[in-house]
Amino acid sequence: MKPELKPIGLIHSPHREAEGTPIQPRWAAGVEGRVEVLPEFAPGLRDLAGFERIWLLFWCDRAGEARLEVVPYRDTQSHGVFATRAPSRPNPIGLSCVRLLAVEGALLRVADLDVLDGTPLLDIKPNVPDLDxxxxxxxxWYAHARGSRIADDRFTKVAESKST
Ligand SMILES: C[S@@+](CC[C@H](N)C(=O)[O-])C[C@H]1O[C@@H](n2cnc3c(N)ncnc32)[C@H](O)[C@@H]1O
Incomplete structure (x- = not known):
């Protein structure tokens, strides 16, 4: 089967631009938002409410050009992009394990978001510590990571981050 991705919804968060946002859900405690699932996918949400945390897979639509070597957040040295969570990658897919507060029809209320407002949602999976x-x-390299837990604009498009 040919790889083909189509968004199943949109993620809404208080984060309007990369600069100043937490770089992982672990450091985004309490940042609330909502996940709007397109109506045709709503039946797939049945039984999701039983899970405390869910994985969101999303398309980092404001990531800059793909890079194969990056200086990731929390470090000052360059590493291969696949050894990092940097958004500027050949397929700019992000994954975040967020807290599920409520399921209201096709709307999910979530917390601990490190995702920008309006990000296309690709998939949702339940977090199961037994599996994950x-x-x-x-x-x-992460064993020596000491840098900030807050993002700057190094991985977002120049036009996006400088134009507003
Ligand atoms: C280090 S990445 C990690 C994202 C995800 N938790 C992961 O591990 O794949 C986190 C940063 O991605 C950036 N980001 C979030 N949504 C984005 C989007 N739609 N386009 C580009 N960058 C985004 C934010 O600046 C956030 O601080």
Missing amino acids: AFAAERVG
């Missing part, structure tokens, strides 16, 4: 939580002794 792996303790790991090796975390590569």
Whole structure:
């Protein structure tokens, strides 16, 4: 099957631009927003309300040009993009594990958002610690990560970040 992606909804958050936003849900505690799922996909939300956290997969539509080597947030050294969570990648897909506050029809109320307002939603999956939580002794360069937990504009389009 040929890879083909079409958004299933939109993510709404208080974050209007990358600069100043938390770089992961872990550091976005309490940042609330909503996920608007297109009506034709609403039946797929059945039973989601039983989960405390969900994974959002989304298209980083304001990411700058794809790069294969980046200086990620929290570090000052360059790394291969696939060893980072940088949004400027060949397929700018982001994934965030957010808190599910409520399911109201095709609308999800969520918290702990590190996602920009208006981001296209690609998929939703339940977070199941039994499946998703792996303790790991090796975390590569991240073991020495010391930088800010707040984003700047290094991975967003110049036009987007400078025009408003
Ligand atoms: C380091 S990325 C990590 C995103 C996701 N949690 C992940 O691990 O794939 C987090 C940053 O992505 C940026 N971002 C969020 N939504 C975006 C979008 N639609 N386009 C471009 N950048 C976005 C924000 O600046 C946020 O601070």
